[in-house]
Amino acid sequence: MTKDRQIAIALPTVRRLPMYIAVLEKAAQDGQAYMSSPQIAAVLGLEAIQVRKDLEAVGGTGQPRVGFPIRELIAAIETALGWDNATDAFVIGAGHLGTALAGYRGFARYGLSIIALFDTDPRKVGQTVHGKEILHIDKFADLVARLHVHIAILTVPAEAAVEAATRAAEAGIKALWNFTPAKLTPMDGVIIERVDLAASLAVLSSKLSSVVRSAEPAKPEQAGQI
């Protein structure tokens, strides 16, 4: 029952689940034991009916007039997401972004544990960032197999993305979290999920640039330093 449940959860629900965890944990910290779907919905600006459906999808069972027991509900959501067990991940590309992600302690909250970084640059290989070693990419396939790592976080430059992704797939990586600006073509047996910071910032900059230009057409003011 529990095993089958997760597969049935719709992706829009999956995307909202982390926000519920955040709200529930805050309430637990504040000493609350129960929280109702209208309460959760109010905090997040969502519809109560949507929140209730999402929580029912992970098997949360609320009590009338009381709501959901917070600790149990957090555990149910974490199980649904597979965040109840720490999942090891490798970072491919030890540049600025790979290094920043390796140091982002928030991933621990999501059950994601970055255990090493890989790069081709001999100046980087052998160094340690945030307590994690940078290894040569030639060691990647062997370590994926030995350590049963399923997730690779891709932070190589755009032009190296396709080669790195192919290499990861051949090594047996099952899920690629693609932070490069490159769009990867689907590969058999490999889940690809993309976070494109550069594209997102490009959209923001481009819209902002239009707004600022139309507001201050003559001479944009110079921002100073604190």
Next chain:
Amino acid sequence: MTKDRQIAIALPTVRRLPMYIAVLEKAAQDGQAYMSSPQIAAVLGLEAIQVRKDLEAVGGTGQPRVGFPIRELIAAIETALGWDNATDAFVIGAGHLGTALAGYRGFARYGLSIIALFDTDPRKVGQTVHGKEILHIDKFADLVARLHVHIAILTVPAEAAVEAATRAAEAGIKALWNFTPAKLTPMDGVIIERVDLAASLAVLSSKLSSVVRSAEPAKPEQAGQI
């Protein structure tokens, strides 16, 4: 002409522009002076016709049989994105993610310069991360006005997102880059662009979890340590 051009660029094109910069810079580093749209397309796995249209949209003019002059083309794309001038930004929320972003040196490449972080936590206020000061949120509105800062990067917890966004809008922030799991409702005169790491990871985890469970139903193997 140049002023109007940018407004006309379609968002899908805008999203691809950073990728072209990356490829062009790599080619320039390798000593190339010209690059054709089929060459760029081949590196990125795109259609040449799409690349040519995108590059024409930013005013790039290629020469037959030679291609685009790389340096000029990079400059044209940067102008189109507003990345040719450094844009100052504030980070609201000096937690793990805010701190990681403040230390991400890759933003400099996109003309984005984080000049300070803001938080409400008295234990954080006054500290310095990656050479940037953490200030109390009460100073935010004054500094936005004095320094003409247009962009705020939102990295507060989900339940604090709506309040922080409202505060930023009231202070005169024109663009919010929302890294919180909260979906913000549109506000007049404020551009909102979202990067939801937690949701993206939730989708990845949830799909991976199904794949791994169906492949190893009996007893998932334990990943070890290096």
